[in-house]
Amino acid sequence: MMILDVLLDALLSAMVALGFGMLFNVPRRLLLPVLGAGALGHSLRLVLLWIFPGSLAISTFIACVVVGVYSQLMAIRYRSPAMIFQVTGAIPMIPGALAYEAVLGALALGGLPVSLMDDPLNHLARNFFLASVLLGAITFGIILPSLLFNRRKPVV
Amino acid sequence: MIEDNRPHKPPLDPEALRDAMSLSIWAGQMLLQHGADSARVEETVHRIGTGLGADWMDILVTSDSIVATTVNNHEFRTKVRRAPTRGINMALIDRVSALSYQAASGKLDRFALRARLREMDYLKPEYNRWWIVLAVGLACAAISRFFGGDLAAFGITFAAAALAMALRQELAHHHLNFILVTASTAFVASGLAALGTMTGVSATPSAAISASVLLLVPGVPLINGTKDLINGYPMNGVARGVNALVIVLCIAVGLSAALWITGVTLP
Numbered sequence: 074m075m076i077l078d079v080l081l082d083a084l085l086s087a088m089v090a091l092g093f094g095m096l097f098n099v100p101r102r103l104l105l106p107v108l109g110a111g112a113l114g115h116s117l118r119l120v121l122l123w124i125f126p127g128s129l130a131i132s133t134f135i136a137c138v139v140v141g142v143y144s145q146l147m148a149i150r151y152r153s154p155a156m157i158f159q160v161t162g163a164i165p166m167i168p169g170a171l172a173y174e175a176v177l178g179a180l181a182l183g184g185l186p187v188s189l190m191d192d193p194l195n196h197l198a199r200n201f202f203l204a205s206v207l208l209g210a211i212t213f214g215i216i217l218p219s220l221l222f223n224r225r226k227p228v229v
Numbered sequence: 230m231i232e233d234n235r236p237h238k239p240p241l242d243p244e245a246l247r248d249a250m251s252l253s254i255w256a257g258q259m260l261l262q263h264g265a266d267s268a269r270v271e272e273t274v275h276r277i278g279t280g281l282g283a284d285w286m287d288i289l290v291t292s293d294s295i296v297a298t299t300v301n302n303h304e305f306r307t308k309v310r311r312a313p314t315r316g317i318n319m320a321l322i323d324r325v326s327a328l329s330y331q332a333a334s335g336k337l338d339r340f341a342l343r344a345r346l347r348e349m350d351y352l353k354p355e356y357n358r359w360w361i362v363l364a365v366g367l368a369c370a371a372i373s374r375f376f377g378g379d380l381a382a383f384g385i386t387f388a389a390a391a392l393a394m395a396l397r398q399e400l401a402h403h404h405l406n407f408i409l410v411t412a413s414t415a416f417v418a419s420g421l422a423a424l425g426t427m428t429g430v431s432a433t434p435s436a437a438i439s440a441s442v443l444l445l446v447p448g449v450p451l452i453n454g455t456k457d458l459i460n461g462y463p464m465n466g467v468a469r470g471v472n473a474l475v476i477v478l479c480i481a482v483g484l485s486a487a488l489w490i491t492g493v494t495l496p
Contacts, residue, residue, distance in 0.1 A: 085371040085374050085375065086371070086375075088367050088368055088370075088371040089368045089371045089372060090368075091364050091367070091368065092364040092365045092366075092367055092368020092369070092371075092444075093365075093368055093448065094319075095355075095356045095360065095361045095364045095365070096317070096361055096364070096365055096444070097264070097317040097318070097319045097449070098317070098318045098319055098320045098321070098354055098355050098356070099319045099320065099355070100319065100320045100323050100355060101355055103319075103323070115375075152327070153323045153326070153327070154265075154269065154322055154323060154326050156265070156266065156269065156322070157319045157322070157323065159452070160319075160448065160449055160452055163448070163452055164446075164448045165372070165375075167446055167448045167451065169372075169443045169446035169448075170376065170439050170440075170443075172446075172477050173439070173442070173477060173480055173481050173484065176477050176478055176480070176481035177481055177484075177485065179478075179481075180481055180482070180485055185485060186485075186489050187485050187488075188488075188494045208451055208455065209455065211452070212451075212452055212455035212456060212459070213455070213459065215452070216456055216459060220459075
């Protein structure tokens with residue numbers, strides 16, 4: 074049952090990567106590894122959440138490091154920029170819902186007719202920092218391998 | 230006069246130096262306009278310029294323009310190029326990046342590189358727009374499952390996001406300001422999703438409504454902005470972060486307007 078859950082999650086996140094990959098005009102020859110990046114990241118995070126219950130940020134970070142390594146390998150294999158795999162691998166994990174919850178809090182504070190269940194300031198702060206921590210975990214995790222793999226002398 | 234013992238590449242004639250300048254910054258402009266991060270832009274411009282015979286390049290990348298100087302022996306050229314954002318295009322980034330390596334290894338001279346860069350303007354989109362509409366609808370529908378939505382929410386999200394994506398393409402095609410495009414797309418997506426859930430077919434209306442607007446999520450500016458912060462481009466990182474924040478704000482405005490009109494409340 075758990076394996077089925079992971080497979081379903083991988084399938085769904087591959088669909089997310091496909092949609093955003095096509096939206097971002099990813100070259101057709103890279104579509105398969107891009108689907109792999111999407112499926113790998115989000116489903117691995119699901120597994121990690123079972124191992125480390127309640128720590129979304131840590132699970133996200135570890136999953137993103139793995140996607141980062143995957144992106145480096147695919148960049149070598151397909152001779153193309155790693156960022157294509159990094160971005161599409163990270164997209165399913167982007168905390169879009171938290172970000173917009175935070176903005177709803179901001180709009181409510183600004184006096185717009187937004188119905189919230191809790192205090193607007195609390196709503197804004199909590200969701201904003203949750204989203205920021207997740208976003209930092211995603212981005213730092215995903216580019217950490219490239220920082221370690223290619224330590225070139227700076228060009229300037 | 231101090232004697233200069235540093236090694237130089239062979240001197241370039243004025244045309245060759247001008248081409249090293251203009252072709253490298255042109256490639257950088259394309260990358261910056263279509264969603265590359267600052268480090269990639271700087272490295273690519275440097276790679277092309279030195280590949281075409283310059284001794285050195287100094288490149289200043291901002292969030293929407295590039296200033297660069299080529300140096301060859303004691304001659305130098307400086308150029309400014311504006312690069313306002315034109316939407317994400319990974320195929321173009323892939324091609325220009327490959328061209329830069331070919332120029333660096335000497336496989337492409339300046340005439341061939343100019344011809345190849347000009348081809349980029351006529352690059353056809355990789356996918357038909359209706360396939361993109363379909364795929365984006367499915368992507369948002371998949372996200373509604375992540376939010377715990379049921380099968381009816383999946384269908385509602387698919388329809389709402391796909392229709393909103395078609396609208397977004399149409400509005401962007403007519404060069405409407407991106408703030409208006411984002412807010413009206415968010416309004417239509419969440420409005421359609423709210424209307425769909427008002428029929429009562431789905432037990433999880435909020436999953437459908439909040440997933441339907443996620444086709445607008447500024448994933449690339451957020452990732453590139455954080456990348457820029459980590460790679461030592463704090464100004465560009467902040468600028469991209471502000472850009473992403475404005476887009477999120479537009480989404481929220483469109484969404485709350487739709488909820489207000491339909492009278493649906495999100496728990």
